[in-house]
Amino acid sequence: MILIITHKEDYTVDYIVNILNDRKIDYYRLNCEDVFKSKFLVSNDLLPKIHEKSNFKSVWFRRTRLPDLSAIPFHERNYLLNEFDSLLKNLFALIDAKWISEPYQIYKAENKLYQLKLAKEIGFNVPNTIVTNSHSEIKDFYNQNSCQIIVKPLSQSIIHNENNSLEHIFTNLIDKTHIENLSNFDLTPCIFQEYVEKDFELRITVVGEKIFVAGVNSQTDEVAKIDWRKGKLKFYETEIPANIMRMCIKLVKKLDLKFGAIDIIKDKKGNFVFLEINPNGQWVWIENETGLKISEALIDELL
Template identity: 30%
Template sequence: MILIVSNKEDIHPTPVIEHFETMGVPFFRLNTETLLSDYEFEWLSNPYCGDDFHLKNLHTGLEVFGHDINSVWERRPLVPSELRSVNCKEVNEHNLKEAHGFLSFLLYYLGDRYCLGHHLYDRSSASKMLQLKLARQLGMNIPDTCFANNKAAVREFSNNYDIVCLKSIDNDNIWFEEEMQEHVLYTQAVKSNELLALPDEAFFQTVTYLQNYIPKAYELRITVVGTETFPCRIDSQEMEAGCGKIDWRQGLDKGLHHSKCHVPKAVSDFCTTFLKRLNLNFGCFDFIVTPENDYVFLECNPNGQWLWIEQETGLPISKCIADTLIIHDKKQHK
């Protein structure tokens, strides 16, 4: 049995589920924000049956036992947030926090099954410092990088370059309550002298994440499922500044061109080795390819988005995810 751990709004499981249904493969989808409202469950341990758990969807009647689960796809679960009946605010918050704790413990418990996305390793592997250190150890080009909360360190770094890239670390948007508007923090290329002209407060009030600006011929998004790599060329340099040239995410709704491509074996081997070293079976890699045809690693999202790549290029990522989960589910049955 394959367990999909996701949320109601995520469309990425849809094409994978279609493959399961076509092949008659049993699966159970757990939308974690409705853990208390849409599901009935228990986890038991005793001398007679050992330890096991049971999940039942109250709306569909579908159910699964833990001992039947051999493959897990942890696809961006959310914190439990819905209740079947409400109490006072404090009790509601307590109940949802308890549900979140149970969910985390359950996913840790399932960590010995084959996993695409991993409750234990995804978060730690997202560390930019850890990723850059590992990429360097594996012989891959990386940008020069600085994290700092003081202007002196930023000055010492930035003085080496005419232009630096200013990036967000972990939170790439700000919600302004009064304006009821979201501001997305895209990567910015800024002149070093303009950055250093900012007051000290601009640096000690936050963490500044900088990398040297690297000229691009194009960019790559490489999705890795198990040992299969799906490279996509992103022609960001065809776009205007502010429309995808610096941060290709700004060009997604402006006609940014994507295409299938091939990468050197050394690059695909780097990606699979990188994931293996981090105990992961899935990752979305971002690279720069320079005008000199050098490959520069930027980052890996351990549970990144990929569906738009499949839709733009026809790369069979969802089928590979389905096949990989099925193969490892069958292996465990033998």
């Protein structure tokens, strides 16, 4: 049996579940926000049972979400949320199965600076990068990179606004006005990188030993030139050199993952430049636009 760890609004899981149902493959979906509604048990054998199920052969770890306890007083809510979080972590640690991928490794792999470190060790080209709260260091970095640098989040790029709806923080250029007025701002944690002139961009999805390469012509749309997510461009299946494929698979393995979604630029000089890897990234839209059989590879890996 496959255990799927997720929440109710994970539409990527919905997509896979439909396929599993069609193929009559046995699975159990744990929506983590309902963990207190699902019967769980850990006894002396330390084999966790979730909804009376324990014979999990593989686990697909997607997302966690804690229960909505907004009606409970603040101090009690914090205590209970910490306890629910600890319960999930304890349950996961006891499940002896094949994971795609193990939660600890995913959380570690989400560290963007750690990603850059490993990518450089493997042999990828990576942009000049700094993370600093020093105004003078940023000004120097701006000048050293021909006044062409970008800023992007150090962690996640999605936030909840005051209406509790989701908004994206995109990659943006730093211009002369920003630098001239830099002293007026406190510097929050973020990544500054040299701006790489792009030919096109790649999303490379690795599942086990299989690799799926999709491209997007981001430079054909003025809105999407800096960050392709701002536009509405269609991805297409493409190819990359064998050595880049090997490095992508090696990076995923080095991060102790079974899955990774890698963002790479092909620059104007023909170089492939690593940006980052999402250890639990989205991919359904790529499969739908390109026909790449990512879901099939994922299910095969779980089986």
